[in-house]
């Protein structure tokens with residue numbers, strides 16, 4: 001538990017640092033991209049420099065997409081929170097996930113129909129699932145099984161998620177498991193840090209799980225990972241159940257849930 005607290009504190013400071021850097025970096029990138037655009041406008045078509053300026057633009061846009069992910073990780077984004085049926089969300093996303101993981105990976109859903117709704121930004125939860133699915137696919141180059149499960153939970157104060165800062169009470173557990181290459185405990189200790197990747201700079205950005213971590217934290221949830229080399233990996237995400245007041249608001253037809261930043 002002490003370990004988890006330290007990890008949470010570390011991620012908090014990494015997040016602040018990354019968010020600050022990303023913010024300043026974004027401003028610089030806007031200026032680079034703006035001047036590249038101006039340079040292009042001043043060049044006659046077919047000029048040999050045009051192609052070079054286009055490369056600057058492409059690199060700049062890639063960098064901008066990286067900083068966007070970093071900003072998401074550092075919780076500077078506004079969430080559109082409302083009561084969400086996780087089972088529906090998973091079912092709706094299943095086809096796209098299957099396409100992402102390819103034919104050699106079997107997608108299995110194990111959805112508990114009795115789960116309460118969660119207070120969440122559904123678009124952000126989709127980002128979580130997509131990032132976890134892409135990692136699972138990368139961990140199963142020869143194929144395998146990806147399982148997404150939901151279950152109801154009632155968190156008591158002594159549970160690991162509560163010890164790490166989650167409020168006790170009704171919650172939902174979203175489990176994403178694969179039968180892939182797994183990871184060592186050395187790797188596991190760093191996976192949520194931004195820019196940590198074992199996939200090499202060509203293939204990995206190291207931002208997928210940092211983003212997932214940031215989103216889960218922003219939802220007042222908790223994420224934990226279990227993994228064994230050559231056996232597979234399981235991510236367990238706890239999300240607090242939507243409060244009844246929010247549920248009522250929605251059945252009244254009002255817009256539920258304030259914007260949270």
Ligand code: ADP
Nearest residue numbers: 135139182191197198204205206207208209233
């Ligand atoms: P990236 O995918 O760009 O490397 P991530 O932050 O998504 O960045 O993941 C960080 C690292 O965590 C990966 O490089 C990999 O070593 C490890 N990892 C993540 N998910 C899995 C998984 N399902 N199985 C095995 N290793 C994983």
